[in-house]
Amino acid sequence: MIQKLIMYFQFPFVRYALIVGVLIALCSSLLGVTLVLKRYSFIGDGLSHVAFGAMAVAAVMRFASTTVVVLPVTVICAILLLRRGQNAKIHGDAAIAMLSVSALAFGYMLMNVFSASSNVSGDVCSTLFGSTSILTLSKTDVWLCAVLAVVMLALFVLLFNRIFAVTFDETFAKAIGINADRYNLIIAIMIAVIIVLAMNLVGSLLISALVIFPALSAMRLYRSFLKVTVCSGILSVLCALAGILISILAGTPVGSTIVAADAVVFLICCVLKRIGVGTE
Amino acid sequence: MALITADHLKLGYDSQIVASDLSFTVEEGDYLCIIGENGSGKTTLMKALLGLHKPLEGSLEFAEDMDQNEIGYLPQQTVIQSDFPASVREIVLSGCQGHWRNRFFYSAEDRATAKRYIEQVGITDLADKYYSDLSGGQKQRVLLARALCAAVKVLLLDEPIAGLDPSASENMYRVIKELNGAGMTIIMISHDLTSALKDANKVLHIGETNYFGTVSEYLKVRTEDLGGAK
Ligand SMILES: Nc1ncnc2c1ncn2[C@@H]1O[C@H](COP(=O)(O)OP(=O)(O)OP(=O)(O)O)[C@@H](O)[C@H]1O
Ligand SMILES: [Mg+2]
Numbered sequence: 001m002i003q004k005l006i007m008y009f010q011f012p013f014v015r016y017a018l019i020v021g022v023l024i025a026l027c028s029s030l031l032g033v034t035l036v037l038k039r040y041s042f043i044g045d046g047l048s049h050v051a052f053g054a055m056a057v058a059a060v061m062r063f064a065s066t067t068v069v070v071l072p073v074t075v076i077c078a079i080l081l082l083r084r085g086q087n088a089k090i091h092g093d094a095a096i097a098m099l100s101v102s103a104l105a106f107g108y109m110l111m112n113v114f115s116a117s118s119n120v121s122g123d124v125c126s127t128l129f130g131s132t133s134i135l136t137l138s139k140t141d142v143w144l145c146a147v148l149a150v151v152m153l154a155l156f157v158l159l160f161n162r163i164f165a166v167t168f169d170e171t172f173a174k175a176i177g178i179n180a181d182r183y184n185l186i187i188a189i190m191i192a193v194i195i196v197l198a199m200n201l202v203g204s205l206l207i208s209a210l211v212i213f214p215a216l217s218a219m220r221l222y223r224s225f226l227k228v229t230v231c232s233g234i235l236s237v238l239c240a241l242a243g244i245l246i247s248i249l250a251g252t253p254v255g256s257t258i259v260a261a262d263a264v265v266f267l268i269c270c271v272l273k274r275i276g277v278g279t280e
Numbered sequence: 281m282a283l284i285t286a287d288h289l290k291l292g293y294d295s296q297i298v299a300s301d302l303s304f305t306v307e308e309g310d311y312l313c314i315i316g317e318n319g320s321g322k323t324t325l326m327k328a329l330l331g332l333h334k335p336l337e338g339s340l341e342f343a344e345d346m347d348q349n350e351i352g353y354l355p356q357q358t359v360i361q362s363d364f365p366a367s368v369r370e371i372v373l374s375g376c377q378g379h380w381r382n383r384f385f386y387s388a389e390d391r392a393t394a395k396r397y398i399e400q401v402g403i404t405d406l407a408d409k410y411y412s413d414l415s416g417g418q419k420q421r422v423l424l425a426r427a428l429c430a431a432v433k434v435l436l437l438d439e440p441i442a443g444l445d446p447s448a449s450e451n452m453y454r455v456i457k458e459l460n461g462a463g464m465t466i467i468m469i470s471h472d473l474t475s476a477l478k479d480a481n482k483v484l485h486i487g488e489t490n491y492f493g494t495v496s497e498y499l500k501v502r503t504e505d506l507g508g509a510k
Binding site for chain 1: 330331332347348349350351352353355358360361363364365366367370371373374375377378384385386410412413426430436
């Protein structure tokens with residue numbers, strides 16, 4: 001077993017993939033806390049479907065790196081959804097549902113009609129549930145992912161206190177002169193970027209799980225914003241590592257293995273909370 | 281020039297007018313007490329002063345040196361999700377972010393300010409607790425400490441003593457009075473006339489007929505014409 005791992009890790013590409021996977025898992029879990037608390041989870045879900053549609057278009061048009069196309073489209077949708085959410089709170093849900101379902105439908109249709117590949121359902125499946133292995137990512141994608149993930153991490157650390165203020169009490173933040181709208185916009189853009197990154201790791205249907213599970217698990221164990229964020233990051237990194245290694249050894253699909261690990265950890269945290277561990 | 285000048289303000293939501301013809305001025309170092317019945321528009325006025333609500337008509341002018349970054353605010357109601365993970369210290373500290381300029385982390389000075397106000401409002405023993413575990417009055421005091429951290433020049437308080445026990449409200453009045461003595465401008469909404477008017481120097485009464493003037497004049501008018509301030 002160990003030998004098999006060592007054999008794999010002799011390829012530099014496998015090592016890079018592992019690093020990128022862990023980085024993506026880390027930044028998605030950090031922002032996941034804000035996403036859960038701001039009740040933005042549904043935006044995340046909608047965006048992941050939009051990303052799927054964009055991915056289909058990019059695949060059909062045979063771009064070397066799909067991320068280059070998917071990223072701007074998703075970011076623009078995030079901004080639009082946020083604007084809508086602010087103007088008309090009630091209709092926001094319906095708008096997102098419509099947008100995400102149409103994106104899915106058009107994406108699938110395009111892939112079916114135009115795809116040059118003989119294995120359409122395989123392509124669709126891997127876009128929805130993640131490639132069977134992140135090792136199949138193109139080299140450009142791996143580098144782009146790594147750079148973006150590092151930028152997101154740095155931005156998150158820099159804005160951590162602002163994100164807390166805006167998430168905890170937006171009205172107060174505005175009252176004391178914090179430009180809450182600007183930070184909401186930044187948060188929305190960061191969410192969009194992270195969704196596009198996470199899509200490479202777990203596919204568009206499982207993104208929500210990757211983003212939300214670690215945050216929910218951490219909230220079972222800790223009660224301060226800082227501790228929850230740190231714990232969420234650590235849990236996510238551990239699950240990603242475990243998921244990737246298991247998938248290499250057992251030949252399971254990477255995305256679903258990571259999400260399964262996240263789900264198991266969540267259950268463990270629920271049990272720990274029940275029996276009174278971790279509530280400090 | 282006055283810090284805040286309101287001229288014939290009309291406040292409301294959509295087509296519903298809440299208060300109209302409000303004119304008043306707030307000078308630096310004033311202690312203005314806003315009173316009026318439930319639903320008369322006090323909270324709405326305070327939101328207008330903070331730029332969170334747009335007046336329907338009239339003008340609201342601020343002195344040039346009054347910066348939004350130097351205002352502290354205690355809302356009447358703060359609805360926080362019950363499962364929001366946040367410690368008392370994190371919340372109080374967040375008030376200091378108001379006067380950050382191109383800064384992203386708390387300074388030693390910010391921490392000292394937060395510590396001082398945590399002591400002043402008497403929640404030292406709660407500093408390491410979590411917001412969702414606190415009682416209503418304890419939460420109110422945490423938010424007051426946060427407002428104090430944000431206030432450099434002006435402090436807006438919307439019914440600060442609602443939900444506080446007698447000793448806590450007495451303490452609250454004392455803290456506010458001390459800050460006012462040190463030069464901070466206070467604008468406070470209150471239903472507790474006797475205590476509130478003791479320290480204030482100006483009154484704004486919102487109702488069918490609005491009244492704005494000094495406290496001593498207001499008390500005189502009120503005793504002469506009982507109907508005017510019912
Ligand atoms: N967000 C809102 N949308 C529509 N109408 C509102 C809104 N907030 C308040 N109102 C209405 O405006 C009026 C004034 O409300 P406001 O909160 O300013 O009263 P108040 O003087 O602060 O009362 P209280 O003493 O109960 O705090 C009320 O009639 C209320 O119904
Ligand atoms: Mg009110």
